[in-house]
Structures are given as structure tokens and as C-alpha cells.
Amino acid sequence: MPMTPQLRAEAEAVSDNRSLLRYAEHALTALADHHAITGRSFSDDWAIVPTYGDLWIETSGSNYFVTAVRAGSPAEAAGVRPGDRLTAVGDAPTADAVAAFWSPLGLTAEGERAPYAARVLAAGRRDRPRDLTFSGPAGTRRLTLPNLYVGAADRPPLDVRTDRDALVIRFNDSLGQNGTVAAFDAAMTTAQPGQPVVIDLTDTPSGGNTVVARAVMGWFVSAATGYQVHNLPSEERETGIPRQWVEQVLPRPGKHHDGPVSVRVSRWTGSMGEGLAIGFDALGARVTGGPMAGLRGAVSDLILPRSGLTLKLPTERLYTVSGTPREAFVPAP
Template identity: 50%
Template sequence: MAVAPLFLRTFMLAAMVHAAALPARAEQAGASAVKWQSAATELKKLVPEIYAYPERLDNTVGHESDLLRAERLAIETERDLFLYAEKVALALADHHASLNRSSKQSFALVPTYADMWVEVQDGAYVISSVRRGSPAAGAGIAAGNMLVAVNGTPAAEAVAAFWDALGYEPDDERRGYAARLLANGRQGGDRKLTVRDAAGAETALTLPTLYDAPMPERSAVTVEERGGVPIIRIGNSLGDIDTVTAFDAAMAAASVAPEIVIDLRETPSGGNTSVARGIMGWFVDTPTPYQEHRLRADAEPMGITRSWRELVSPRGTARYAGCVTVLVGRWTGSMGEGMGLGFDAMGADVVGTLMAGLLGAIEQFTLPESGIRISLPIERMYHVDGTPREDFVPAETATTCPVASTWESVGGEPGFRR
């Protein structure tokens, strides 16, 4: 019997081994796909169960559109799971819902990495606020301008395509959400926008995102004086306990002034309640409620709501007895919004534009078999008078403090407008 040459026998053996390995590899790949699909299914179940705003969900399909369902069933890798989870977060149209991971194709986080606020008014995409010192402001974009196109596509068509890709029919609130993401760009690459000014002139602009052109770094607390009134500006530092020490130092110098202004308009990333209570503790002499929490999960299935009020306690320093004006705007986010409500409850004039309107208090959940974490609002937040935090409307004019009430609340020397 003829014997095959050595090289041919080696090739034949390798082919046999490879053929034997194919079913094993296919089995491993199949098991891996099941693992990631199972994690995605857990996410699909989680959102309707714990999300604090169930009325925002499309309950006819349990929040998951047909397109998202098909994508979930096709998941094979951890990256596929990430892309599905990212779309689940986007489908909520909630700037407070996010993942701990991102890619260059992920949309910028709003409001932290946003420099313009876009909303729908009478069918048009209106830029209602622009962040001072940002690329958008530097390009001459101003509040009241219209967003006409994104990457050469008319704004309305770009927004429609955003929701078509997720399989949902949007209302104006969801259209505004998508427009903000499109206008503020992705985490890699420039934005190509067409903007129309008040005179009707259209300008095509190419702008970097705040990932490539970050906002100027600000100290945790800075103080300037105008008209004899100290203006204490708090940077994007409400998550840093050292901010309390810096605020204490500012107040030690400002506490003799008959009135002060506290500027919260550059706090988009929120923070923690310890910092907020540390700051607000200067303005109470007894434990005082500043916000209310309501936890949805405890209300089901019997409708027994768990709610509680959070208190600000005196710091042990002398209570500031002067008049307080607080400035807020679209880049006052989450914990900054809670402080705005708290100061309002304590009798301060809270002045400016609408705040970021971030929904509730968030908690992180880790998806099974992965390090992917999703942050979701699980508590609703309220003013102590019962107003939902996201519905709070600041005053247009300071009325209580003698000097601040002479300033224009929008525009004006103190810079009430971003």
C-alpha cells in the first residue's frame, strides 16, 4: 500500500484536527452567545421593573421595540451586548440614563459634554441656551438660533432617522432629546451643523465636541464682587467633598456682606448630597427639609409608596443671615438642581433659565457576565412643595435681595445669562 509523503500526512492530520475542532468552537461560540443574550434579556426585564418613570416606557412592548428585540436575539459577543445596552439607554430619551462604557461613536453625554441646548418649538429646532466659553459660543451661536441641519441632513430628517434606527415613534420631547444629542455630536470627531440666526442668515459650521475641545478648567469655588455683592461661583465640583472646605473659606470672607449671590450654572455633572448639604448648612439654624425622594420599587405591587424628606442641618458655623440669590440654568444638573430647589424652599431667590431637567436619582446596575454598568433613575425627586424637580421653573427676576433685584435677571451686569 502506498504511503503518503510526510508533508501530505502532516497536512491531512492538521485538517482532521481542524475539522474536529470546528464543532467544539461552534459550541463554545453558541454558549457565549447565549450568555450575552441572557445578560441582555436581564436588562430588558430590569428597565420596566425599576425605572422610576414607567409612564415614559412603551408598555405595549415592554419598552423593547421590534428592532431592539431582533438585535437582542442576534447578540453573539460582549461588544454586541454593549451596543444593545447603549440603544436601550437611548430609547429612554432620558439624559440621566447612561452606561459606564462608550465608544467614539457614542453620543456626547448631556449636559456635561454639551455646549448647546436644543428643543422643539412649533416644529422648529430652537437653540434655547448656549454654554459660555464653549466652541458653540465661540462660533457665534446664540440663544434663539435655529438648528437647520446636522451633517448636511435637515434637522427634522436627522431626528426622524435617529428614532427610526431604534424603532420608536417620537413625540416632541423625544425629538428634542435626539436633537440635543445630534447637535452636541459624538465622542469622536467634529460636528457639522447648519444654524440660522435671528436675521434668517444660515451658516454652515464645523465644530469640535467638548471631548476634543474641553471647557476651561474652573476652580471648585471662586468669588468675585460686583456692586458690593460677593458672587460665589461653584464649578463642576459637587461630587468633591473638598468643595465644602472651599465654600467655607469663601463664606468666611463673604459672611459680613448683607447679601450674596451663589452661581450654580456650571454644575452639569451633579454630585453628592453630602457636598450639597455642607454648602446649604450655612443657611439654616435648625434641621430643614430641602428635597423629597419617592422610590417606585417599594410602591409595587400594592401601591404603598415609600417617600422621605432629606434634611439640611446647621454646620456649627454662624448661620448666614443675609439675603441670598441663586443663579441656575441648563448646565445646572442633578445635584445642582436639588440645591436650586433646596435654596428655593429656604426662601432664596432662585433665578435663571430652566435647569437640565435630569430625571430622578440614579443607581448603577451591572449586567450579568460583563463589566457593563447602566445608570438608571430609580427615585423621583421633588421640591418640598410637591413640584417634581424636573418641572421646577426658576424666577426671571430677583425680587428679595436689594442689590440683586436691581440687576436684570437675564443679561445684565452680573452675567445672569450664560
């Protein structure tokens, strides 16, 4: 973790829960890892990406390009498209806004920090609209977009439909919800023998848990099958002895489907959504949709004993069963 003079001075100035939380946010931001966040937040904090972002930004030279737009989002409705350039945030050119994002932490916009900051800036602050300028085939447009914390509606865990001959099951960012397993089981009871099933994970940015993931995959195996590999770097650092294991998915009694299964993913397939994708790939399913969120590892909650503040930190490296780091897994186009 970087420890600049600015961050060190902020750490030494911590005197209460509020200043501790602000420092913890800055310290984790310094990692430039969308998977590392605090369990509490301020009302004016930056939006969590990818959960509350609708634009995926990458750098090419000095330019900041939109490479993906979230389906059904304010940005999509406003006509922002992949290939557009994000040229300004508010009145500041994007490069200046990115530099200003890192400057208070004593850091520069090098490497992954540049696109990380651009994605956060594009998602905006939680308590106000976004002021973003784009340049593309339609010309240069300055747009005011609502943030994704506004008007978030309750949705069922799944949407289920038939597309031609396939049963399409779309998860509504519900891989961590208690009712998702029952909803998925109910959906699968409508599948005809041998019917193709499409698992749509294009809106699962908040991740979830392995209980839901294993329940879903359990419908498509007839024997214990490895679906991902865990590696615990901290234990090797502490003991000198590496630790790694394969997690399996098991058949679920009375719940099995013998038809073909395919998976759809997007940049808004994150964490456990990515785990499901590599798991289904291990089961032989076709996974399509291009790059996912690329969130590194499995997150653990570290609770600070004096304040009770929770830090959510990636602590396990995750791999495909063939040994590819999960964040490096590339689905088919």
C-alpha cells in the first residue's frame, strides 16, 4: 500500500471515527482496486464501481475512451456509446480531473490509477448529478447525468423469459440475496428436457456468495466437479508454506438439467458473477460477452477492533481450474 507524506500526515491526524473513516477511504483508494472498500461511507463519497457505475473507461495514450456502457443506464439513454471519448469532468479536461483525484493523496496518475480514477469520476458522487463531456461521431456533448443511487427500484432476483427455444434466466444483481436460490430453482422447473438454458450475468456487479453460485451450477453437474481454485497469499507470507485448494460444485438431489447451458457476461459481471462465469466455463459452457469487471480475488471483512469500522479487502487469489487468474479470464466475444 502506498504511504505518501500526505497519507502519513492524514493518518497521524486521525482523532475520531469520522477522520478515521476518511483516512481509511483514502488509504484503500490508493490501491486503485475497485474491490477494496470500506463498510461505511459518507453521503458525498464517490460512487462504488462497478455497482453504481454505468461507464467503463480505459486509457489509450492521453485519451480516455468509453469501452462499455451499461444496458438500461442513464448514460445509454443519453446516447453515450463505446468508442466515445470522455473529454472533461465538469470544467476540467479529463486528464486534469484524474490528476486532481490523486493529488490530495500524494500520488500521480500512473498505470492503473488513470483508468481507475476515470471510472470513479464518470460514476460521480453519490449526492449529486454528473457533469461529463463526451466526444464522438455525434460531436462534442456536455451531459448532465443522474448518479445511479437515484431512483434505484426494487427488482425481483431474476427475470425469466423464453428466447426462441432457449430459457433465458437473468440475474438482477442478486447473487448475494437469500431468495435467489429458490427463485432459480423455480425457474429451472419450467425448463423442458434438453432445452438450452442461457444464464445472463450481465447485471451482477455487486458479486454475491458461493452458496448461490454453487446452487446454480449444481443443476448442471452429475458428479462433484472443480469450478475454481483458491490461493491464500497471507498464509504463505506468514508461514512460508503455500496454501491452495480446488472448490467443487456438487449435484443437487432431484435438481438436474441435461440441456446445453451458455453464459452471458459484461463489464458489469463482477466478483461472484465472475466466479460463476469461470465455473460454468469449467463445466464446459460457452461464456460470451467480452471482458468482465476484472475484480481481483475473494473479499474478506476486516473489522478494526477499537472503532468497529469494516474494511472489505481482497484476501484470496482466485483462478480458473486451468490456472488462469480469474481477472485475466477472457470470455468469447
